[in-house]
Structure formats: C-alpha cells, structure tokens
Amino acid sequence: MGGGARELAGYLAALGGWVAALAAAALPQWRQSSYAGDAIITAVGLHEGLWMSCAAQSTGQVQCRLHDSLLSLDVHIQTSRALMVISLLLGFFGIIVSVVGMKCTKVGEEDPVTKSRIAVAGGVLFILSGLCTLAAVSLYATQVTYEFFSASTPINARYEFGSALFVGWGAASLTMLGGSLLCCSCPTKERQGQQYYRQSQPSTAREYV
Secondary structure, three states: OOHHHHHHHHHHHHHHHHHHHHHHHHOOOOEEEOOOOOOOOOOEEEEEOOOEEEEEEOOOOEEEEEOOOOOOOOHHHHHHHHHHHHHHHHHHHHHHHHHHHOOOOOOOOOOHHHHHHHHHHHHHHHHHHHHHHHHHHHHHHHHHHHHHHOOOOOHHHOEEEOHHHHHHHHHHHHHHHHHHHHHOOOOOHHHHHHHHHHHOOOOOOOOOO
C-alpha cells in the first residue's frame, strides 16, 4: 500500500472511530437491566448511560431522564464522562491536523517531509483519543462487572453490559488503528538525507564548450 493510500485509509478509519465514539458517548445503553439467574422479568427495561437513564416499556414506549446532579453521580461515571469528552476533543483536533498533513491534500505546507510530520502528529492525537475512549469504556465495564458479581447487590438490581460499551470498544480500536496508519507516514532518515543533499547542491553549473 502506497504512502498516500495508507494515509487515506488511516484517516477514514480514525474518522469512523471518532464518529462511533461520539455515538457511544451519546447513547444511554451503557448498562442495561439483567434478567440472568433468578431475576424477575418485568415489563420495564432499564438503561443507563453517562448523561441519562431510560425506561423502556413492553409497549415500546421509552422515557428518558437526564441525570439530576453531576456531583451526586458515582465516581466511575464522572471519570468516564471526562475521558469521553477529552477523547472527542483530541479526535476533533486530530481530524483537522491530519487533513493538513495528508499527501492527498493541498492544505498547508508543500514540503513532503513537513506534511508527513504533521500527519504523524494527527495520528498521535487519534491514538490518544482512542486510548481515552478505551479507558472510559473499560472503567465503566469494570464497575458493571463488579456490581453484578457483588453479593451486596440485589438480584433484581443487577445490570449487564449495554450496546454502547461494545460501540465504544469498536470505536477505540478503529481510532487507534487509523492513528497508527497515519504514524507510518513518519519520514525515514534516508528520505530526509536525500532531501538535504538535493537542497545543498549548487544552483549553477559550469558549461564546457
């Protein structure tokens, strides 16, 4: 795969991962009520996310309510919120920086080595964004697992993984994969040495008759 094609593939993968991370952050299905074991199956399914909690009736009606207070939330929810916001911000700046550094664009510097370095910077931002998403989703999933197997948690009050967690894991994987492909644009020492050699050549030459 050529350098330009690799950059484009990495950018598209990272962009898709960022969009998926945005969807995961907005979805309320970070955890859902569990019906495992002796849990009583009710007509109401409960879903909770970072920003709201929802109750789905068996008739198909869904009622959602935003979390009342930020300071009253559990620590893992507040931490996951912060990590997802940081992830989205890093990904947003990664999108802008990568567009400037990609070879297939005519934005910014014309020097191929400089553009490659800018593309690498965008790739690093995407990787950091993916790591933040992975940390947020894994932290929340760890807390859900702990509460599910805790003896102090009532059977009818247990929760399982929601669909947003799997979307978040997929988003983190795509974002880090795309960022890694963009980081492969880093100019090698040989290319930098060749460019310096060409620039150091005299602009005039003797003519022999």
